[in-house]
Amino acid sequence: MKLNLKIWRQQNAKASGRFESYQVDxxxxxxxxxxxxxxxxxxxxxxxxxxxFEHDCREGICGTCSLVITGQPHGxxxxxxxxxxxxxxxxxxxxxxxxxYRAKAFPVLKDLVVDxxxxxxxxxxxxxxxxxxxxxxxxxxxxxxxxxxxxSFDAAACIGCGACVxxxxxxSAMLFVSAKVSHLALLxxxxxxxxxxxxxxxxxxxxxxxxxxxxxxxxxxxxxKGISVENIxxxxxxxxxxxxxxxx
Amino acid sequence: xxxWFLGFFTSSIGRKLLMALSGLFLILFxxxxxxxxxxxxxxxxxxxxxxxxxxxGHNPFIQLVSKGNFAFIILxxxxxxxxxVKNKTARGAxxxxxxxTRATQTNPTFAKFMWLYGIIMLxxxxxxxxxxxxxxxxxxxxxxxxxxxxxxEQVRDLYSLVGAAFTNLGxxxxxxxxxxxxxxxxxxxxxxxxxxxxxxxxxxxxxIQVLGKAYSVLVPLGFAVIxxxxxxxxx
Numbered sequence: 006m007k008l009n010l011k012i013w014r015q016q017n018a019k020a021s022g023r024f025e026s027y028q029v030d031x032x033x034x035x036x037x038x039x040x041x042x043x044x045x046x047x048x049x050x051x052x053x054x055x056x057x058f059e060h061d062c063r064e065g066i067c068g069t070c071s072l073v074i075t076g077q078p079h080g081x082x083x084x085x086x087x088x089x090x091x092x093x094x095x096x097x098x099x100x101x102x103x104x105x106y107r108a109k110a111f112p113v114l115k116d117l118v119v120d121x122x123x124x125x126x127x128x129x130x131x132x133x134x135x136x137x138x139x140x141x142x143x144x145x146x147x148x149x150x151x152x153x154x155x156x157s158f159d160a161a162a163c164i165g166c167g168a169c170v171x172x173x174x175x176x177s178a179m180l181f182v183s184a185k186v187s188h189l190a191l192l193x194x195x196x197x198x199x200x201x202x203x204x205x206x207x208x209x210x211x212x213x214x215x216x217x218x219x220x221x222x223x224x225x226x227x228x229x230k231g232i233s234v235e236n237i238x239x240x241x242x243x244x245x246x247x248x249x250x251x252x253x
Numbered sequence: 254x255x256x257w258f259l260g261f262f263t264s265s266i267g268r269k270l271l272m273a274l275s276g277l278f279l280i281l282f283x284x285x286x287x288x289x290x291x292x293x294x295x296x297x298x299x300x301x302x303x304x305x306x307x308x309x310g311h312n313p314f315i316q317l318v319s320k321g322n323f324a325f326i327i328l329x330x331x332x333x334x335x336x337x338v339k340n341k342t343a344r345g346a347x348x349x350x351x352x353x354t355r356a357t358q359t360n361p362t363f364a365k366f367m368w369l370y371g372i373i374m375l376x377x378x379x380x381x382x383x384x385x386x387x388x389x390x391x392x393x394x395x396x397x398x399x400x401x402x403x404x405x406e407q408v409r410d411l412y413s414l415v416g417a418a419f420t421n422l423g424x425x426x427x428x429x430x431x432x433x434x435x436x437x438x439x440x441x442x443x444x445x446x447x448x449x450x451x452x453x454x455x456x457x458x459x460x461i462q463v464l465g466k467a468y469s470v471l472v473p474l475g476f477a478v479i480x481x482x483x484x485x486x487x488x
Contacts, residue, residue, distance in 0.1 A: 073351075075351050076349065081353075104351070110343070144381055175343055207264060208444060215265075216343030220445040222357040222359055226355040241269070
């Protein structure tokens with residue numbers, strides 16, 4: 006299948022970018038990233054600079070691939086990442102617009118690669134459990150209701166790809182932060198630090214220059230892991246509660 | 254006061270909480286305002302409405318609540334504007350060439366244009382206050398407003414003032430259109446306030462959403478019916 010691509014090209018973080026058009030001959034069984042690989046092989050063979058894009062596991066679990074594909078983070082298929090999107094979802098001769106995530110807190114480094122280390126700094130601010138919780142047998146000593154464990158696991162499914170920020174009209178990181186706060190706060194091992202965690206992570210999120218939540222729920226709709234905005238309500242409860250009850 | 258308080262209310266979630274709480278207060282105000290206004294439709298030449306208006310204008314508790322109401326409107330507008338500016342700049346200098354939005358739980362169009370509805374509502378509120386509230390409060394008796402005898406007491410005749418406005422087609426259209434904008438604002442705002450407060454629950458959220466939609470249609474409709482009925486009956 007022949008496809009027309011309009012891809013954002015930008016030399017580096019300081020340069021101003023522009024769209025460039027390419028033609029690629031893809032196979033419908035290829036993943037979107039494999040299609041880009043084919044494009045890059047062609048560019049390299051003609052001594053042109055390949056398109057920079059991020060990828061790692063290519064099986065939808067690492068959260069490294071990104072891209073806004075014709076206006077949607079991770080493309081038109083819901084509940085999947087860009088690497089899990091196959092070319093059979095596009096049609097012969099289609100024009101596909103490929104842009105990097107757009108957010109002040111995610112500056113473009115080159116072409117389609119953005120710097121998502123703002124997420125790492127938010128995690129460093131509190132997205133962890135400080136004490137060693139032991140091995141599996143120790144974990145199994147503490148009984149946790151199935152419903153609670155499932156809710157925590159659903160939140161833990163967040164791969165930190167940043168599609169929520171890319172989709173949000175306010176470039177807000179609330180879905181990401183709420184997922185990270187929720188999956189720990191719901192479990193007994195995460196509870197001792199939950200107040201401190203919520204406050205520190207929200208402060209870091211504000212510091213990074215993300216927008217604020219307007220409850221549009223575009224994040225939930227675009228999230229490749231189906232993280233629910235119920236988590237955002239939980240983050241609000243955690244943060245408001247912590248702000249008014251802790252001594253700090 | 255310690256700076257934790259200021260810190261909380263300048264944080265993103267703190268500001269959203271201010272929006273939610275002031276918004277819920279104003280939602281409650283709308284219902285009470287409508288209950289009072291529906292007396293305009295009583296076929297008694299304005300006796301009940303003028304009696305109610307005189308009570309609202311002089312009761313010290315109502316006066317206190319009305320000051321709070323003004324304060325909440327200003328707070329909601331100022332914080333809302335601050336959020337809007339911050340959210341506008343969060344995307345960065347370079348926006349998207351193409352934006353496609355999947356269907357979401359809430360209608361994203363209503364959520365995205367809250368600022369626009371808010372600005373239109375602010376203009377409406379100012380005109381509405383100048384037209385009625387300011388005349389009742391500061392207007393000169395005899396020229397701007399007449400006195401009317403209600404049960405032996407001389408009170409300002411708000412009923413005639415409203416009647417004069419609502420027999421003017423321009424004002425009728427302006428009031429009805431403003432209510433449509435308020436309906437849009439409430440459609441998102443009602444349920445959004447609960448989400449901001451952290452009240453999202455599989456049992457209660459569907460109820461809140463249905464209530465919010467019913468409220469955002471019925472209350473503005475109730476307000477809009479008044480000028481329409483006045484125009485049809487009296488012009």
